[in-house]
Amino acid sequence: MLRPSLCPHHALVYRSRQHAGRDLPLRIAELGGMYRSELSGVLGGLTRVRAIQINDGHVFCRPEQAAGEVSAALDLIEAAHAQLGIEAARYRLSLRGEGAKFVDDAGMWERAESVLREVLESRGHPFDEERGEGAFYGPKIDIQIADPAGRESTLSTVQVDYFQPERFDLECPGGGRPVMVHRSVVGGLERLAAHLIEVHGGAFPAWLAPVQAVVLPVSDAELPAAQELVRSCVAEGMRAELASPARGTLGARIRANRLVPFQLVVGPREAAGGGASVRLRDGSQAGAVPVAELAAQCRPRF
Numbered sequence: 001m002l003r004p005s006l007c008p009h010h011a012l013v014y015r016s017r018q019h020a021g022r023d024l025p026l027r028i029a030e031l032g033g034m035y036r037s038e039l040s041g042v043l044g045g046l047t048r049v050r051a052i053q054i055n056d057g058h059v060f061c062r063p064e065q066a067a068g069e070v071s072a073a074l075d076l077i078e079a080a081h082a083q084l085g086i087e088a089a090r091y092r093l094s095l096r097g098e099g100a101k102f103v104d105d106a107g108m109w110e111r112a113e114s115v116l117r118e119v120l121e122s123r124g125h126p127f128d129e130e131r132g133e134g135a136f137y138g139p140k141i142d143i144q145i146a147d148p149a150g151r152e153s154t155l156s157t158v159q160v161d162y163f164q165p166e167r168f169d170l171e172c173p174g175g176g177r178p179v180m181v182h183r184s185v186v187g188g189l190e191r192l193a194a195h196l197i198e199v200h201g202g203a204f205p206a207w208l209a210p211v212q213a214v215v216l217p218v219s220d221a222e223l224p225a226a227q228e229l230v231r232s233c234v235a236e237g238m239r240a241e242l243a244s245p246a247r248g249t250l251g252a253r254i255r256a257n258r259l260v261p262f263q264l265v266v267g268p269r270e271a272a273g274g275g276a277s278v279r280l281r282d283g284s285q286a287g288a289v290p291v292a293e294l295a296a297q298c299r300p301r302f
């Protein structure tokens with residue numbers, strides 16, 4: 001179905017079957033499409049789009065499990081940020097504001113806020129509190145990122161929600177309402193891609209680079225050896241390409257591929273030995289590194 005957000009759908013998934021006591025916490029996560037009819041004037045590059053692929057998840061748990069689930073979501077977010085090379089600008093505890101935009105149930109807001117505040121304090125991470133930034137149904141921990149111009153946006157979020165379980169009439173096995181913990185580890189993939197391009201200037205960590213190795217034969221004489229080397233790289237699981245002499249001088253080809261983590265230059269000596277001289281993005285020479293070792297450096301470490 002077309003969804004403006006995934007939360008209600010996940011609530012229906014939870015409600016669609018009976019649960020046993022040991023099923024909780026029940027965690028549902030997906031990389032799902034959601035759609036927003038934004039006005040064309042507010043659309044911008046990859047950061048504001050109409051079709052969003054969001055990495056989203058909802059945990060249905062007993063009230064006493066909520067703090068543990070929030071903390072686990074923060075662990076996951078922090079691990080993902082470390083792998084992606086993302087640094088958070090700040091953590092924000094986003095609270096209810098004035099007005100009809102927010103569900104009118106002071107006790108519910110207080111309970112949810114105290115769970116989030118307790119988790120943030122126990123983790124010792126500094127955070128700012130801001131009124132009016134909460135979701136309509138509950139408070140959030142927002143992990144903010146900033147672009148080079150200092151403009152902030154929310155990348156990751158964890159929310160405690162007592163409202164939607166009520167609204168969708170969800171039940172814990174044995175009675176009582178579950179709590180819904182909403183969490184998005186890296187938000188929408190479009191905004192994530194835009195941010196990664198900014199922070200890395202296109203020089204992605206090797207595991208994430210679209211092309212991990214480029215093979216550069218010095219002249220046509222080394223072309224067969226270079227093609228063979230591309231095949232070995234691909235066989236080892238790397239994303240590798242050939243930049244043949246037809247594309248210009250060696251210097252021009254190196255410049256064109258300067259963002260590729262491993263640039264494998266094949267001269268007459270390397271062609272004879274079946275290897276390559278490895279040049280890194282910073283211009284330094286790593287010498288003759290076996291393909292298996294390069295492949296190991298290209299693998300994600302999670």
Ligand SMILES: [Zn+2]
Pocket residue numbers: 006007057058182183
């Ligand atoms: Zn949600």
